Amino acid sequence: MNLLQVIVELRHSTPLKLFTPYEELYRSLAGKELPEKQVPLPGFELTISEKRMRIVVDPRYTAIILGDIPNIGYCIDNVMAVFRKISDLVKLPSLSRLGEKSYWVEESELNFDELVAAYKRMYRPTNIVEEAVDVGVSFILTSGECKANIAFGPMELTQLESMFVFKPPKLPKVANYLDVDYYLKVEQKDITERVLRDFVTSGLNYAKEQSEKLMGLLKEGE
């Protein structure tokens, strides 16, 4: 399957200090916490049109969206470069969740109804399955200390288009769709370059493996 979009998200356990300047000033000068919590400043969103990339720095999370992924190496390289730049500006707080959602698409030679039928063959025939005109599946899988929320099914062009932040130049009329939300939930985890690189790499490799398994499963059912 072809990798068309990747979102890497670091969810902060406490708001990013950049967005709570008054609390920081008060703590620094008064030596104690502000009596009332201030509403953090609004988040920041930067779209880089030529690179089909969006960087989001929010009090609660930092994310990068890539809409052009020639290969996995490019993706890892750019994610690391963006987070390196952000880390130069502000120390990222410890994380409560580290997530990487990748979107995979493979063109189908079948028409939509035939593809739906192919997916339905995966199930034991019941009334629900037989009456279904569309199918979609969601599983939570485990992979070491990480989990992956995977969703897959047949998709038509109109729905496919709505899945991407940056519309890919060419999308098939009917396709097999898979998204893999690979994540690690922790109490508090300090983020280092090594931790992030290993996570992004293993998340993409895991998702690639799942996409190959899905296509194999569909071929078996033909």
Add this chain to the structure above:
Amino acid sequence: MIASALALPQEINIRAVPDSIFTSPYLKLGLQAWMPELYEWRPIGRLAATGQDGQQPIMFEIDTIDLPTATRRWKLSSPEHPELKFDDLRAGKWPKPTEEEIEARSKALELAQHVHDKLDIRPLTTATIVRQLREGKEERD
């Protein structure tokens, strides 16, 4: 595909994908249990609203950005292929060999074949060793 909360009813105790390679256990959770999971799962793609305080992010758009990527750190120097870039190599796009390279490769192969023939490289089997010992000669046939 219906891209929504796709929880199967808990009463239907079926394996969704029989004999599949998806071997991880399917978590049978009720809708109530699903919602927080999905709630946490969804915001990764929805970036329009900042959330609880209702503040919208401040949005900017630029054409390009200078990032400290490996493409910038690594410089390739291949006189035969000046057009070759780091990104091409990373994408597995190797350049086509030039005429000179093809010629050099075939000469190297010829030379290797010649050396192989001269040295008479053949596997020394147990049968050969036994025969040589019996016949009292050590040189090869």
